Amino acid sequence: MFSSIRGRLWLTYAFLIGIVLAIVAATLVLFLIRNPYETRMAAQRLKLISTVVFQRAETISGLGLDRIQRAAERVDASYNVRVLVIDRSGEILVDSQAAAPGQVPAVDLLIERGNLALPYFRDNRGMLWLYTLRTLDDGNLLVLAAPRPRPPIVSIMRDEFFRPFVQAGLIALLLALLLAFWMAGWVSAPLRRIAGAARQVANGQAVQIPLEGPVEAQVLARAFNEMAESVQASQRAQRDFVANVSHELKTPLTSIQGFSQAIMEGVAATPDAIGQAAQIIYIETGRMLRMVMDLLDLARFDSGIARLDKAAVDLNRLLAQVVERLDPQARRRQVELVTEIEALPAIDGDLDRLAQVFTNLLDNAIKHTPEGGRVGVKAAKKNGWVEITVADSGGGIPAEEIPRIFERFYHIDKSRQGGAERGTGLGLAIAREIILAHAGTIQVQSEIGRGSNFVVNLPITPLRQA
Numbered sequence: 001m002f003s004s005i006r007g008r009l010w011l012t013y014a015f016l017i018g019i020v021l022a023i024v025a026a027t028l029v030l031f032l033i034r035n036p037y038e039t040r041m042a043a044q045r046l047k048l049i050s051t052v053v054f055q056r057a058e059t060i061s062g063l064g065l066d067r068i069q070r071a072a073e074r075v076d077a078s079y080n081v082r083v084l085v086i087d088r089s090g091e092i093l094v095d096s097q098a099a100a101p102g103q104v105p106a107v108d109l110l111i112e113r114g115n116l117a118l119p120y121f122r123d124n125r126g127m128l129w130l131y132t133l134r135t136l137d138d139g140n141l142l143v144l145a146a147p148r149p150r151p152p153i154v155s156i157m158r159d160e161f162f163r164p165f166v167q168a169g170l171i172a173l174l175l176a177l178l179l180a181f182w183m184a185g186w187v188s189a190p191l192r193r194i195a196g197a198a199r200q201v202a203n204g205q206a207v208q209i210p211l212e213g214p215v216e217a218q219v220l221a222r223a224f225n226e227m228a229e230s231v232q233a234s235q236r237a238q239r240d241f242v243a244n245v246s247h248e249l250k251t252p253l254t255s256i257q258g259f260s261q262a263i264m265e266g267v268a269a270t271p272d273a274i275g276q277a278a279q280i281i282y283i284e285t286g287r288m289l290r291m292v293m294d295l296l297d298l299a300r301f302d303s304g305i306a307r308l309d310k311a312a313v314d315l316n317r318l319l320a321q322v323v324e325r326l327d328p329q330a331r332r333r334q335v336e337l338v339t340e341i342e343a344l345p346a347i348d349g350d351l352d353r354l355a356q357v358f359t360n361l362l363d364n365a366i367k368h369t370p371e372g373g374r375v376g377v378k379a380a381k382k383n384g385w386v387e388i389t390v391a392d393s394g395g396g397i398p399a400e401e402i403p404r405i406f407e408r409f410y411h412i413d414k415s416r417q418g419g420a421e422r423g424t425g426l427g428l429a430i431a432r433e434i435i436l437a438h439a440g441t442i443q444v445q446s447e448i449g450r451g452s453n454f455v456v457n458l459p460i461t462p463l464r465q466a
Helices: 005-034 037-060 065-079 107-113 153-202 215-265 271-303 315-332 351-367 427-437
Strands: 082-086 092-095 120-122 128-135 141-147 310-313 336-341 347-350 374-382 385-392 441-447 451-459
Touching: 005 153, 037 065, 037 128, 037 141, 065 082, 065 092, 107 128, 107 141, 153 215, 215 271, 271 427, 310 351, 315 336, 315 351, 315 374, 315 385, 347 351, 347 451, 351 374, 351 385, 351 427, 351 451, 427 441
Parallel strands: 336 374
Antiparallel strands: 082 092, 082 141, 120 128, 128 141, 310 347, 374 385, 385 451, 441 451
16 A cells, blocks of 8 residues: 555655644643643632732731731631731741741742742742732732642543544544645656556557646656657657668669569570660669668667777868769769868868768769759868868758758659669768767758758867877
């Protein structure tokens, strides 16, 4: 029962209420022991008697001590209170219980304690007396005293404490348990919703949890919603990945199957036909091999095991080599290839991986630029970064396509279904992973009819020591 949050909250509330009731009970018991009901009643009775006696006190102040003594004894016999007359020196002039008077405290102490709610004194026998006093016209003190009751603690507990305390305790405990039950439900309800939503997500259902309950539960629900969105996005990416791989493999496999079947059945009988079929098979298998290698690269980056052989990289030399390697391709397509590269500092990076990035960007720019167009490579140092821009004058990228440009298997030109120039759709995705692994950024800026700019920023970091 107490393994759940609700049970533990209930037990906690019951425990706290028990502690509070115990503290209150101890305080009440201490109060009643020091100031029990009988004592308060005796003090009230003494106060009422003193009101009557003090009204007649002035009439006897001029009498002799013998007559005052007899009057005091009559008051004692009538009301069961001790009557004393004490002078300022502390001498007892009159005592209605002269047979066993005991000593009383000094007059100053009596006067000082007379201001208490329940004034008392202790005589030399240890007996406690409640008292009240008044100063007579002749300066003497008239004191009325009554023994302070000392009822047993069991009687106090039974008569004054047990029943009201038990009643109040039961009511408080009941209210506390009801409050604990409601509070436990308020706290645990969001957690139960999260548990149910987790089972739904495990079954592949899309679910969002309302942000309700305590702040901590709302934080947990918000984190769960973010996790659920991430899981759903991952599942969508996985489904898209399988669909895209299947689609990308279907075209080359269909070509390979068709042309190999033509060779086997003798449809491609002439040497030229056989050579053409073999060439297509070779191109498509090469494309499949590149796709597999690209997928392995992405898998390594995703798992964090991609190895970067970092060393000092001369970016000027690297970019010059990439441009030189792709210049023949640009000439064949009648595309002007221009460079504007400043003197750049060496950076810490993987030479082959960075060459792969810039080769891919420049190759894509040339492919998507029409005859007579222009492709430019620009590089400069800016605020601790090296900014490299590959710009083309092609048709541009639609605004709605830009957020997806670095997705895997994403093709802007969907009309190009095959052929040697059709890429795997993984080049930009790999380029982004490589740049991120170098703590850099890659962005695209494009406008329909005005071309595209791919901007790579790489940090200038201290070079590794050989």
